[in-house]
Amino acid sequence: MTKIAVASGKGGTGKTTVAANLAYVASRNGQTVAYLDCDVEEPNGHIFLKPEIKHSEPVGILVPHVSEADCNLCGKCGEICQYSAIVCVGKKVLVYPELCHACGGCRMVCPTGAITEVRRDMGLVGTGWADSIRFVHGCLTVGEAMSPPVIKAVKAAAPKVDLLITDAPPGTSCPVIESIRECDFVLLVTEPTPFGLNDLKLAVEMVRVLELPFAVVLNRADVGDRGVHEYCAAERIKLLAEIPDDRRIAEAYSRGEMICEALPEYRSVFKELLRDLTS
Amino acid sequence: MKEMVVISGKGGTGKTSLVASFADLAGRCVVADADVDAADLHLVLNPTVVQQEDFSGGSRARVIAEDCTACGKCAEICRFEAIIAEDSVNGQADRTYRVDPIACEGCGVCAYFCPAEAIDFSPVVNGQLFVSETRCGPMVHAKLGIAEENSGKLVSLVRQRAKAIAQEQGLDLVLIDGSPGIGCPVIASITGADQVLVVTEPTLSGLHDLQRVADLTTHFDIEMYVCINKWDLNEGLASEIEEQTHRRGGHVAGRVRYDRAVTEAQVHAQTITERECGAANDIRRLWARLRDVGDFDSIRV
Numbered sequence: 001m002t003k004i005a006v007a008s009g010k011g012g013t014g015k016t017t018v019a020a021n022l023a024y025v026a027s028r029n030g031q032t033v034a035y036l037d038c039d040v041e042e043p044n045g046h047i048f049l050k051p052e053i054k055h056s057e058p059v060g061i062l063v064p065h066v067s068e069a070d071c072n073l074c075g076k077c078g079e080i081c082q083y084s085a086i087v088c089v090g091k092k093v094l095v096y097p098e099l100c101h102a103c104g105g106c107r108m109v110c111p112t113g114a115i116t117e118v119r120r121d122m123g124l125v126g127t128g129w130a131d132s133i134r135f136v137h138g139c140l141t142v143g144e145a146m147s148p149p150v151i152k153a154v155k156a157a158a159p160k161v162d163l164l165i166t167d168a169p170p171g172t173s174c175p176v177i178e179s180i181r182e183c184d185f186v187l188l189v190t191e192p193t194p195f196g197l198n199d200l201k202l203a204v205e206m207v208r209v210l211e212l213p214f215a216v217v218l219n220r221a222d223v224g225d226r227g228v229h230e231y232c233a234a235e236r237i238k239l240l241a242e243i244p245d246d247r248r249i250a251e252a253y254s255r256g257e258m259i260c261e262a263l264p265e266y267r268s269v270f271k272e273l274l275r276d277l278t279s
Numbered sequence: 280m281k282e283m284v285v286i287s288g289k290g291g292t293g294k295t296s297l298v299a300s301f302a303d304l305a306g307r308c309v310v311a312d313a314d315v316d317a318a319d320l321h322l323v324l325n326p327t328v329v330q331q332e333d334f335s336g337g338s339r340a341r342v343i344a345e346d347c348t349a350c351g352k353c354a355e356i357c358r359f360e361a362i363i364a365e366d367s368v369n370g371q372a373d374r375t376y377r378v379d380p381i382a383c384e385g386c387g388v389c390a391y392f393c394p395a396e397a398i399d400f401s402p403v404v405n406g407q408l409f410v411s412e413t414r415c416g417p418m419v420h421a422k423l424g425i426a427e428e429n430s431g432k433l434v435s436l437v438r439q440r441a442k443a444i445a446q447e448q449g450l451d452l453v454l455i456d457g458s459p460g461i462g463c464p465v466i467a468s469i470t471g472a473d474q475v476l477v478v479t480e481p482t483l484s485g486l487h488d489l490q491r492v493a494d495l496t497t498h499f500d501i502e503m504y505v506c507i508n509k510w511d512l513n514e515g516l517a518s519e520i521e522e523q524t525h526r527r528g529g530h531v532a533g534r535v536r537y538d539r540a541v542t543e544a545q546v547h548a549q550t551i552t553e554r555e556c557g558a559a560n561d562i563r564r565l566w567a568r569l570r571d572v573g574d575f576d577s578i579r580v
Contacts, residue, residue, distance in 0.1 A: 007510045009317045011290010011459040016484070041460035042288050042491060044484040082337060082387050086512045103358050103386030142494040145431060145463035170290040170459050173316040177381060193545050195295065195319040202317055205425045210381065223539070247512075254513040256483035 003164045004277055005183040009199025009206075011170035013189045014219035014243065015039075017259060018273075019167040022261045025270045026278075027132045032161040035130070037137035038179035039169040040123060040150040047256040051135035053128040059153040061102035061137065062096035062117035066093045077106035077115060079245065092109045098145060123150035125157050134159045148178040163278070172206045180207075185277065186214040187240070193224040196273070197231055204237065204252035241273040280445050282438070282453045282472040284313070288488030290414035290459035292510040296541055296551055297562065298456040299323040303550040304566045308414065308452035311441035312420040313434045313468040314408065318380055320456050326411030326418045334406040334421065334436060336429025337385040340378045346397035349374045353389035353398060354556055362389060379473040381426055406433050410440060415446050430458075431467035438468065452573075459493045469501055474573055476504045476532060481516035491518060493527045499507045504572070506565055509537040530572070533565035 008017040016039075023035040037045035046053075056121050064077070064086055075088035085099035086106050103243050107115040123140045137155040140147050147169070158164055169181040180186055186207050190200040200216065207214045216232055221242035243249070243266070252262035260267045285294050285301075295312075299320060302310045312320040340361075342353070353376060361382035365375050378389070378398075384430040390400035407425035411418045419441040421433050441453045457468040469475055477492050479485040489505065496503040505524040510517040521531045540556035552559045 010319070011292075011317075013291055027284055027379050039460075041462045041465075042290075042488040043486075044289070044487060047483045047487060080387065080391055101384050101386060103384065103388050104356070105386055105388040105391065108356065108388065108392065140462060142461060142491055143466075143498040145466050147460075157311075171316040172425055173423055173430050173464075174426075175460075175462065177426050181381065194322045194548070195544055195545060198319055198322055199317045202425065209402045209425050250509075250512055253484075254480075254482035255514060 001161060002278060003183040004168065004178040005166040005168050005186045006189060007168040007180055007186055007254050008170055008174055008189045009172055009203035010190065010196055013191050013196060015170070015189050016044050016048065016167055017238045017253060018187060018189050018217055019165050019259060020045055021260050022274055023049070023133050023165050024258055025026055025267060025274050026161060026163050029274070032235060033163045033165065034134035034136065034159050034161045036154055036158055036164065036166045038151045038154050038166055040138035040140045040147050040154065041169060043137045043139055045137055045167050048258050049130035049133060051128045051130035053126040055128065056124055056126045058121040059123045059125055059150050060119040060121040061100070061149050062104070063097040063100040063102060063120045064115045065118045066095060067114045067116070069216060070112050072112050074111060076079060076109045080105040080109045101146070113271065115237065122146070125150070125153045127157050134161060142173055147175045149176045151175060172202045173213055177210070180212065181210055183212060186212050187217055189217045189219055190228055191220045191224065192226070192228045194227065196224070197227040200228060201231070204235070215240045217271045218242045240276050241269055280442070280451050280453065281474065282413065282442070282455060283474045283569070283573060284455040284469050284472045284475060285476045285478060286465055286469065286492060287459055287478045288461065288492035289479065289485050292480045292485065293535070293541070294478050295319045295323070295456050295546045296545065297506070299550040300552040300562045301454055301566055303552045304563065305452055305454065307413070307416040307450055309416060309441045309445045309450055311437050311453060311455045312418070312466065313437050313455050314458040315421045315423040315430050315433045315437065315464065316458070318420055318422060321420055323545065323550055324397055324413040324415060324418060325548060326409070326413045326420065328409045328411045331412040332408050333404040333435050334408050335402040336405050336427070336432045337402065338387060338400050339380060339383050339385050339403045340387065340389050341399045342377050342398045343399055344375065344571050346395050347376055347550035348395045348397070349376060350394060351376070353393055356392055359384045385428065403554055407430065408433070408436060410444070416450065417448065419444065429465035431580055434464045434467035457572060461491050467482055467493070469496065470499055474504065475501050476506060476569065478506050478508055479520060480509050481507055481513040481520060483516070486516060486520055486523070490523070497527070504532040505529055505570065506532045506535065508535045510534040511536050516561060532568055533561065535561040535565065
């Protein structure tokens with residue numbers, strides 16, 4: 001199984017477009033393909049791939065529950081907690097479940113066994129099919145701060161296929177790392193503007209820290225300046241594909257259409273990209 | 280003093296370009312870049328850093344090899360699969376343990392329970408905070424280290440510092456450039472703010488993401504204003520987004536047209552309003568409306 005992640009420092013550069021269209025061309029090339037939407041804060045893959053979700057399951061983490069009758073107010077739980085999710089104030093232990101990272105420290109340290117762990121749901125994972133593409137996405141419940149547990153659940157629901165394509169969230173911090181760390185290759189999508197270049201550099205730093213092989217896809221390739229080209233050349237980073245700034249692409253995108261279907265003349269861009277990635 | 284936060288749900292809708300233009304139109308205000316893991320505002324506002332400090336968002340575990348008895352307790356209790364066991368090579372050493380710094384959540388449970396006290400657990404620097412001066416006023420910005428956590432804490436620190444500067448200098452507005460999504464850094468950037476402007480685009484993705492951001496602002500009980508960038512890309516969807524905004528109790532703040540001059544401005548490190556173009560006129564109207572409803576006393580256009 002080949003695992004390819006599509007990521008970017010900057011948002012809105014075309015991650016979902018690249019990931020969904022790659023899945024599309026691969027699935028029509030005789031490969032078994034899965035598309036994982038790990039952008040669980042703002043998942044959009046379903047808008048383009050239009051999957052039929054067959055199964056949906058809540059995702060939860062274990063958070064502490066304190067039995068007041070058994071608690072001797074020693075305060076050890078509050079001392080070990082690094083996230084201020086449990087504190088002993090006066091004659092009461094207060095739990096802030098939304099701050100809890102589910103490390104289990106408070107339960108382990110409690111000398112009276114007053115702490116048990118209860119499941120707290122924070123999102124959903126849906127699985128299904130988009131034609132012959134296996135589809136998995138996660139959705140963080142609005143108001144929840146931590147997306148990594150939902151991302152982990154999306155990855156755990158991934159089927160065994162020839163090609164696994166992960167659509168990562170934007171940025172360079174923990175949700176992105178969680179999405180891409182077990183992949184074989186990362187495609188960084190950017191655009192040829194100063195913002196695109198700055199955020200590409202951050203994304204490159206990130207994949208280098210993770211020691212993952214990577215290459216760049218340039219979207220809206222004919223706007224802006226030559227900064228991204230020059231940077232890639234200087235750093236010997238492969239530029240695997242360029243997608244032009246075509247208003248028809250933007251319009252098809254606005255309607256939730258796949259480029260490969262709405263504008264078949266662009267299929268070759270994704271076919272070639274797929275060939276470069278899997279050869 | 281008011282705090283106005285610009286967020287978007289979906290990335291790449293034009294938050295930073297709009298914030299830079301607002302800073303230009305507002306006269307002096309404090310600008311804060313809360314998109315700490317992909318900050319771009321500095322590329323337009325060209326800040327001169329006057330103060331810099333390290334940020335520590337938490338601690339991280341590290342096995343002290345010479346003290347480790349290889350009992351395996353840490354690996355057994357770590358919930359994040361962050362303890363890696365390595366078997367002896369060529370029989371030279373026993374099994375050893377180390378912490379994968381990327382997987383480590385900084386909970387400290389391994390260090391607390393290690394019977395040999397062989398795990399160091401101390402605060403780590405995972406970012407930098409900058410206070411700068413720009414042509415539009417003071418700016419607070421930050422850089423989260425690569426692959427670091429606790430972006431929410433750093434965002435809160437950026438906001439705190441920006442507010443303190445506004446108070447010191449008697450400035451009535453703090454303009455905050457937020458990050459995409461609805462998770463921890465976004466929540467940290469909007470809680471307790473006076474006004475949230477959501478910048479969206481007339482696409483199905485933009486609409487979908489706006490709905491989630493609207494739920495978020497409702498959840499935290501903050502007044503939401505919506506602006507549609509590149510509205511002429513799909514006029515039907517632009518109207519639909521405005522209708523939905525009204526239905527959800529939000530306010531439509533304005534529309535900005537698709538204009539290639541926006542990218543040109545970015546390439547020249549200018550705000551959009553520093554160039555004469557259609558989008559600049561749209562942004563002036565948008566700002567006038569936000570200023571009226573926001574009641575920012577000191578503002579001059």
